[in-house]
Structures are given as structure tokens and as C-alpha cells.
Amino acid sequence: MFDYMPWWDKETKQFADEVENFCDTELQPRAIKFLEQNKDPMEIQWEASKICIDKGFHPLMVLAEEKYGGRNKGYAGYTILNEEVGRSMININPLLTSVFGAGPVHLFGTEAQKEEFMTPLVRGEKWASITVTEPDVGNDAAGIQLHAEKDGDEWVLNGWKRFITLGPLSHYHMLYANTDPDMRRIHRHLTAFFVPTTLNGITFEKINQLIGDVEMANSVIRYKDVRVPEEYMILDPGDGWTVMTSALNIERLGIAGVVGSAKNLLETSRAYGRRRVQFGNPISRYNGVQLRMANISMKINLTRVYLYYLAHLLDTGEADMFTFALKSSTAKIFGTQSLTEMALDALFICGGDGYLQETGIGGILKNAALMQIAGGSNDILKLFIGRNEFMQDVDERMLTPSVRGPTKEDADKL
Numbered sequence: 001m002f003d004y005m006p007w008w009d010k011e012t013k014q015f016a017d018e019v020e021n022f023c024d025t026e027l028q029p030r031a032i033k034f035l036e037q038n039k040d041p042m043e044i045q046w047e048a049s050k051i052c053i054d055k056g057f058h059p060l061m062v063l064a065e066e067k068y069g070g071r072n073k074g075y076a077g078y079t080i081l082n083e084e085v086g087r088s089m090i091n092i093n094p095l096l097t098s099v100f101g102a103g104p105v106h107l108f109g110t111e112a113q114k115e116e117f118m119t120p121l122v123r124g125e126k127w128a129s130i131t132v133t134e135p136d137v138g139n140d141a142a143g144i145q146l147h148a149e150k151d152g153d154e155w156v157l158n159g160w161k162r163f164i165t166l167g168p169l170s171h172y173h174m175l176y177a178n179t180d181p182d183m184r185r186i187h188r189h190l191t192a193f194f195v196p197t198t199l200n201g202i203t204f205e206k207i208n209q210l211i212g213d214v215e216m217a218n219s220v221i222r223y224k225d226v227r228v229p230e231e232y233m234i235l236d237p238g239d240g241w242t243v244m245t246s247a248l249n250i251e252r253l254g255i256a257g258v259v260g261s262a263k264n265l266l267e268t269s270r271a272y273g274r275r276r277v278q279f280g281n282p283i284s285r286y287n288g289v290q291l292r293m294a295n296i297s298m299k300i301n302l303t304r305v306y307l308y309y310l311a312h313l314l315d316t317g318e319a320d321m322f323t324f325a326l327k328s329s330t331a332k333i334f335g336t337q338s339l340t341e342m343a344l345d346a347l348f349i350c351g352g353d354g355y356l357q358e359t360g361i362g363g364i365l366k367n368a369a370l371m372q373i374a375g376g377s378n379d380i381l382k383l384f385i386g387r388n389e390f391m392q393d394v395d396e397r398m399l400t401p402s403v404r405g406p407t408k409e410d411a412d413k414l
């Protein structure tokens with residue numbers, strides 16, 4: 001039975017039941033079959049994604065408005081779907097990538113852009129990639145070098161991108177280009193383009209061999225004199241940083257799959273801990289094992305409530321984008337770091353059996369590591385949070401004189 005949030009309306013609760021039933025009947029049996037064959041179900045992403053599309057559970061369909069073929073279930077619906085898919089031990093990264101790629105059109109597109117792009121993306125007939133990372137640009141996303149120059153009614157792109165998920169498989173690249181290096185100081189140097197991959201001058205130079213996500217055609221791409229019509233620009237020249245950081249918020253909320261994966265770890269650990277007997281007792285009776293279980297349980301509950309709270313802020317329009325970036329970063333860091341820790345706790349509870357492919361823990365662990373890197377490394381997002389805390393005013397009420405130090409008036413007298 002799905003654990004509803006107390007503030008959900010009837011429609012959201014019904015949707016949660018519908019998603020739960022879909023995952024139980026369509027996704028989980030496939031995952032179990034894969035595990036029984038000693039294969040990692042995290043690697044049946046395309047098959048799982050196509051089932052989601054056919055049954056009306058593409059995350060972009062869940063988010064988008066009805067007039068574009070969507071179901072308009074808001075960020076709560078999007079989070080519910082991601083949680084349940086995670087519980088099925090499957091990941092639908094092709095679909096999530098397309099959501100992140102299409103996110104800026106959904107958030108900021110003109111009516112004409114939405115009419116042209118959204119419906120086929122929502123139906124899963126077309127796909128979009130998010131195209132930020134470059135050979136010399138990783139976490140320092142503001143350092144983008146791929147250059148775009150205006151020529152009449154077109155922009156001409158020159159440069160490289162790398163690590164692009166679905167690169168050669170997608171129909172559009174949500175691409176960020178440097179259009180005015182002099183404006184970097186005020187973050188007005190980037191511009192966002194929704195680039196059709198059929199344009200001349202785009203070449204796929206390499207497919208990366210990854211340790212997970214092997215079907216995702218993660219690639220290195222060259223753009224040489226690619227002419228992009230102006231109508232494919234999202235917002236205005238110089239708005240690229242705003243577009244990128246807002247779209248990253250959707251990506252970070254998409255980590256709700258960690259909650260589902262963690263529920264799986266909890267159930268596996270519970271069943272194993274009860275049945276495995278050592279030193280004459282089920283290992284669940286030993287304090288050390290209980291402490292590991294407590295770690296998993298606490299982290300699931302905290303991550304889950306915080307993610308649904310964030311979805312609620314977005315759905316009710318109570319979030320402003322800057323403070324939301326801090327919150328979504330908090331969720332992303334805590335959720336993905338916790339998933340790695342929880343996967344290790346579950347693996348150690350299961351001992352040598354935890355290292356067998358058939359428990360599914362290995363696939364979750366690999367996915368958790370990737371989630372700590374993608375969408376901005378956790379370390380860098382922490383710096384953003386830490387720096388912001390030092391920029392806030394001190395609340396003097398909680399300080400003793402020795403902590404506060406001299407006031408400005410006192411200091412002037414010294």
C-alpha cells in the first residue's frame with residue numbers, strides 16, 4: 001500500500017495507486033526475471049522505458065499539460081513515478097534524460113516552441129539530451145567554451161561536448177553556448193538552444209564505454225559551423241545560465257528513484273536478516289545488524305518526506321528558483337549519498353550473498369555512484385550550500401558575547 005503524504009488530494013492518491021499497480025505488474029516481474037538470470041535489471045532501461053511510454057507513464061507525460069498530450073500530475077506525480085520505478089529495481093534513464101533535456105522548453109518555451117516540440121517528446125516519439133559538459137568543462141559549468149555567433153537569423157555553433165547521454169539517439173540537444181565571454185562576470189554570457197540533431201555539422205566522435213548505463217550511447221560530440229535558426233533559442237541571448245540552473249532543479253528532483261531503490265534494499269535486508277542464521281541466531285537479532293537496518297530506515301524516511309515537500313513547493317508555486325536550487329541541491333546530495341551508504345549497509349548485512357548479482361544490490365550501488373556525480377557533483381553542490389550559509393545575516397539572539405565578537409561600535413573604540 002502506497003504511503004501517501006498527508007497533504008495529497010484524492011486525485012494524487014489515486015495516481016499513486018495507479019503507478020504502484022503499474023510497477024507491480026509491468027516492471028517488477030521483469031526485474032525479478034533478470035535477477036534470476038544473474039543479470040542487472042538496471043540495464044534494461046530501453047525495454048522498461050518503452051513499457052512506460054506505452055502505458056502512459058513517461059515522466060514527461062506525467063508532468064506536461066493535457067494540451068501537449070500530458071497528464072498534468074505535477075511534480076508530486078513525477079516524484080511518485082520516480083519513487084515507484086526505483087522500487088522496481090529498474091531505471092528509466094532514457095526517459096529521465098529526455099525530461100531533463102526537454103525541461104527548459106516545458107519551463108520557458110514560447111507557445112510556438114511548445115507546440116512544435118512538446119507533443120512528440122511527451123509521447124516518447126522523440127527524445128532530447130542535456131548538453132552541458134565539455135572536454136574542459138565539468139562542474140564549472142559557467143566556463144562553457146562552445147561558442148555561438150549570430151549570423152543573420154541564425155546562430156553558428158562551434159565546439160565540443162562530452163559525456164552526452166543519448167547523444168546520437170536523441171532528436172534534440174538542449175545545448176548551452178557561450179555567446180558573449182565579456183558578460184561572464186554577471187552570468188549573462190551563456191545562451192540556450194534546442195538544437196535538432198539533423199542539422200549539418202554535428203558529428204559523434206566517440207561512444208564512451210561506461211561501467212553502468214551501458215545502453216545510453218554516452219558520447220563525445222563535435223559541432224562544426226552548425227547553423228541554428230533563431231527560433232530554436234530558449235528565452236533571450238544571455239539567459240542560458242538561468243535556463244540551465246532552473247532545468248537542473250527538475251533533474252535534482254528526479255532523484256526520487258533513490259527512495260524506491262532504498263525501499264528495495266530495506267526489504268532485501270529484512271528478509272535476509274531474518275532467515276540467515278549464524279552463531280545459533282538469525283543475524284537480525286544482533287545489534288550490529290540492527291544498527292545497519294536503522295541507518296537504511298532513517299535515511300529513506302528523511303529523504304522521502306523532503307522530496308515530496310519540494311514537489312509540493314513547486315506544485316503550489318511557493319518556490320522561488322534561487323532558494324529552490326539550495327533545497328534541490330540538499331535533496332540531491334543527501335539522497336544520493338545516502339543511497340550509496342544504504343546500498344553498502346544492505347550489502348554488508350547480506351555478507352557474501354550481498355555481492356551476488358541476484359540480490360540486485362550491486363546495480364543499485366553503481367547507479368548511486370553515478371547519481372552523486374551527474375547533475376553537478378555532490379562536493380560542488382555542498383560548496384554552494386556552505387557559501388550561501390556564510391552569506392546570510394547572523395541571528396544575534398542565539399549568540400553569547402564571546403562568539404559574537406566585538407560589535408562595530410566596540411571595535412571602533414579599540
Ligand SMILES: Cc1cc2nc3c(=O)[nH]c(=O)nc-3n(C[C@H](O)[C@H](O)[C@H](O)COP(=O)(O)OP(=O)(O)OC[C@H]3O[C@@H](n4cnc5c(N)ncnc54)[C@H](O)[C@@H]3O)c2cc1C
Nearest residue numbers: 130131132133138139163164165373374375376377379380
Ligand atoms: C554516466 C554519465 C552520464 C552523464 N550524462 C551527461 C549528460 O547527459 N549531459 C551532460 O552535460 N553531462 C553529463 N555527464 C557529465 C556530468 O554531469 C559531469 O561528469 C559532472 O558534472 C562532473 O564533471 P566532471 O566529470 O568534469 O568532473 P570535474 O568537474 O572535473 O571534477 C572532478 C573532481 O574534482 C572535484 N572538484 C572540482 N572542482 C572543485 C572545487 N572547486 N572544489 C572542490 N572539489 C572540486 C569534483 O568534486 C570531482 O570530485 C555525465 C556523466 C556521466 C559519468
